[in-house]
Amino acid sequence: MISSIYISQAVGEPSEDDLFDLLEQCRRNNVKKGLSGMLMYGGGNYLQCLEGEPADVDELLKTIDADPRHTAIKILRRVQITSRQFTDWSMGFEHVTEKSFADIAGLSHLGLGAYNPEYLESNPEMIDTLLRWAARSKV
Numbered sequence: 001m002i003s004s005i006y007i008s009q010a011v012g013e014p015s016e017d018d019l020f021d022l023l024e025q026c027r028r029n030n031v032k033k034g035l036s037g038m039l040m041y042g043g044g045n046y047l048q049c050l051e052g053e054p055a056d057v058d059e060l061l062k063t064i065d066a067d068p069r070h071t072a073i074k075i076l077r078r079v080q081i082t083s084r085q086f087t088d089w090s091m092g093f094e095h096v097t098e099k100s101f102a103d104i105a106g107l108s109h110l111g112l113g114a115y116n117p118e119y120l121e122s123n124p125e126m127i128d129t130l131l132r133w134a135a136r137s138k139v
Ligand SMILES: Cc1cc2nc3c(=O)[nH]c(=O)nc-3n(C[C@H](O)[C@H](O)[C@H](O)COP(=O)(O)O)c2cc1C
Pocket: 008, 022, 025, 026, 027, 029, 030, 039, 046, 048, 060, 063, 064, 065, 066, 067, 069, 070, 091
């Protein structure tokens, strides 16, 4: 299995309904392919972790890359894994807000302004902190 993480910029500002519809679509499709992961959205940026068999993840990433709902997709990580971080979710979701930052141990000194491609790319440990927080907050 592999785990792949990318960041991207939303095109326009997705409404709560848009995000709900997107999540429904993710879950419907991913469950069929044994894919799992976490989608985070905040301040105009998506961060997604996808876990599954390499061929399935890579194929989905091609589809996602062509999706007009976002742009500037940048894959930050693609690593082999032996166990999933997001066992329970065909796609988890977390809305990242200013309050999230206040709540996340280790990130409370930052604000939503740090949740952007440039910062995440140069501070990869923040990605792990965010994903760990997202995983925990659903238990
Ligand atoms: C930020 C973002 C994340 C997405 N994540 C997934 C996903 O995890 N699984 C999925 O099937 N589609 C995902 N999509 C949607 C795909 O780009 C594509 O629209 C969808 O897979 C097509 O599914 P359909 O053939 O059932 O209409 C995502 C789209 C965006 C914009």
